[in-house]
Amino acid sequence: MEVFAASPPSVTSKTLWKQYREMMAAYQFALTFLFMGLFFSLLIIFLLFTSFWSISLLYLVWLYLDWDTPNQGGRCFVWMKNLTVWKHLRDYYPIKLVKTAELPSDQNYVVGSHPHGIMCTGIFCNLSTESNDLSKHFPGLRFWQTGLNILFYLPVYREYLMSFGMCPVNLQSLDFVLSQPQLGQAVVIVIGGAHEALYSIPGHHCLTLRKRKGFVRLALRHGASLLPVYSFGENDIFRFKAFAEGSWQFRCQVIFKKLVGFSPCIFWGRSLLSNSWGLLPFAVPITTVVGRPIPVPRCPHPTTDEVDHYHALYLKALEQLFEEHKESCGVPASTHLTFI
Numbered sequence: 641m642e643v644f645a646a647s648p649p650s651v652t653s654k655t656l657w658k659q660y661r662e663m664m665a666a667y668q669f670a671l672t673f674l675f676m677g678l679f680f681s682l683l684i685i686f687l688l689f690t691s692f693w694s695i696s697l698l699y700l701v702w703l704y705l706d707w708d709t710p711n712q713g714g715r716c717f718v719w720m721k722n723l724t725v726w727k728h729l730r731d732y733y734p735i736k737l738v739k740t741a742e743l744p745s746d747q748n749y750v751v752g753s754h755p756h757g758i759m760c761t762g763i764f765c766n767l768s769t770e771s772n773d774l775s776k777h778f779p780g781l782r783f784w785q786t787g788l789n790i791l792f793y794l795p796v797y798r799e800y801l802m803s804f805g806m807c808p809v810n811l812q813s814l815d816f817v818l819s820q821p822q823l824g825q826a827v828v829i830v831i832g833g834a835h836e837a838l839y840s841i842p843g844h845h846c847l848t849l850r851k852r853k854g855f856v857r858l859a860l861r862h863g864a865s866l867l868p869v870y871s872f873g874e875n876d877i878f879r880f881k882a883f884a885e886g887s888w889q890f891r892c893q894v895i896f897k898k899l900v901g902f903s904p905c906i907f908w909g910r911s912l913l914s915n916s917w918g919l920l921p922f923a924v925p926i927t928t929v930v931g932r933p934i935p936v937p938r939c940p941h942p943t944t945d946e947v948d949h950y951h952a953l954y955l956k957a958l959e960q961l962f963e964e965h966k967e968s969c970g971v972p973a974s975t976h977l978t979f980i
Contacts, residue, residue, distance in 0.1 A: 658731075663912060665728035667920050670909070673759045674919070677794035684795050703795060710792040711813040714802035721804060726769040733877070733926050735765045737772040738965065741932040745780025745824035748864040749933060750855055752954065753828050754847050755871070756836040758878050758907055762871030762926040767828055768804045778930075784817050785828040790901045809833075811858075818862040826867070829855050834902040838893055839980075842876045845962070845971070846978040849955065856951045863938025866950065868931040868958040872969035877921040881906035927969045931961040955979065 654662075687696040709715065729735070743749065753763045765771050767783045774783065786809035792798045807813045809829055817825050830836075832848035839846040859866050883889040897903040911918030934953055939946060962977050 661728045662732035663920060665725045666732040666923075667912065668725070669729055669761065669764075670759065670919050670921060672800075676800065677791060677797035680796035681794055699795060710798060710802060710808050711810070712816055714805065714807050715799075716805035717803045721768065721770045723769075726765060726771040729761075730765055730771040733761075733873070733921075733923055735762055735772070736925070736927045737766045737774070737777070738927060738929040739777055740930060740961075743778050743781060743826075743867070743930075743933060747933075748818050748823055748862060749781070749826040749867045750818075750859040750862075750864045751783070751826050751828040751867045751869055752855060752958070753830045753869050753871070754832060754849070754958065755840070755845065755874055756830050756832045756834070757840050757871070757874035758837060758880070758905065759921075760830055760874070761877060761921070762874050762928045763828065763830065763869065764804075765926075766871075766928040767869075768806065780824045781826050782824060783826045783828055786814070786830070788834065788901050814858055815862075818858070818864055825864075827864075828869075831855055834897050835894070837903045837905055838890070838897075839882070840875045840878070840880050840905065840907070841882050842878075842880065843975075844875060844978075845975060846980060847958075848980055849958075850979045853947050853951050856947050856954065857942055859936045860939045860942035860946060860950065863936060865933035865935055866954050866957075867933050868954060868961050869928060870931070870958065870961055870965070871926055871928040872965065872971060873924050873926040876924040877926070878907040878909050879922075925970070927965075929961060929965050929969075931957060 684696045684699060687693060751767075753760070753767075764785065767774060768785045775781075783805070785804065785806045787801060787806055789808045789810050791801060792808045807817065807827075814827055814829075817827050831852050833852075836846075836848040839848070856866065858864070883893070893903050893905070908917050909919055909921045910916065912920055934950070934957055936950055959977050966975060967973055
């Protein structure tokens with residue numbers, strides 16, 4: 641097992657300027673995640689009714705011509721992955737990457753990321769940027785983080801997401817990536833999705849996974865190995881208001897998620913200047929553990945029994961990964977994964 645992370649100075653030895661940059665990196669990530677798509681959507685509409693209408697018109701024409709790009713590999717820029725801001729984001733929590741096994745580059749992978757948390761901070765920092773030198777520790781692999789389809793309809797925000805090598809989590813996009821002639825493609829799917837965000841309770845480890853089997857079917861059709869990944873601490877960086885499953889509030893959240901694609905959650909962090917309410921995440925360590933690959937045969941038309949078999953193997957491997965690393969990541973020995 642190898643642990644990859646910088647050795648940032650302790651909080652007491654950090655300069656005020658260093659602490660400020662880390663806080664702003666974490667704050668901008670939260671604001672970008674929450675508001676960038678909405679902001680630019682409203683801006684494009686607003687500009688249509690001003691003297692700058694031509695800017696919006698030109699972008700909308702570009703959007704129309706470029707509509708299918710996210711489903712065809714997108715546009716990844718290496719320099720975006722190497723920005724210094726991601727190293728400050730890493731150091732704020734801090735965020736670590738743990739490698740438990742070699743991943744040969746002569747095969748493809750379907751990477752299952754858990755848990756969703758509020759913002760998938762750990763998986764973004766470790767697998768979408770080079771803050772922890774991902775490409776050096778997994779040479780020959782290209783990781784493609786996936787996101788909700790609706791995010792790639794939002795003007796400007798879609799360009800931002802694609803610049804990290806992100807693509808929509810739909811069949812056309814995933815098939816395109818895993819059908820590339822060059823092996824070593826790894827699609828990263830947050831399997832629990834938006835529904836799992838409703839269980840992002842600090843100290844809890846509840847995964848929406850028992851009935852999620854599409855990722856296994858995808859792996860079988862392409863002969864891609866299944867790879868479990870777990871980010872300890874992901875649920876702890878925000879406080880979360882959870883509603884009982886039978887309550888009207890929870891039902892409203894589920895209905896909204898079915899209609900729009902994401903779950904409205906009530907959560908909060910701290911403010912920039914004090915520990916009062918705000919959107920700055922709490923500086924809780926996040927450790928992303930990359931497990932051992934599960935070999936999967938190529939089967940263009942997998943049967944239900946085959947899907948169930950490899951799904952059961954995946955659940956067992958993920959549970960074993962959690963049990964092996966939980967105590968070293970600050971999780972009590974009495975805590976176990978819950979699958980729903």
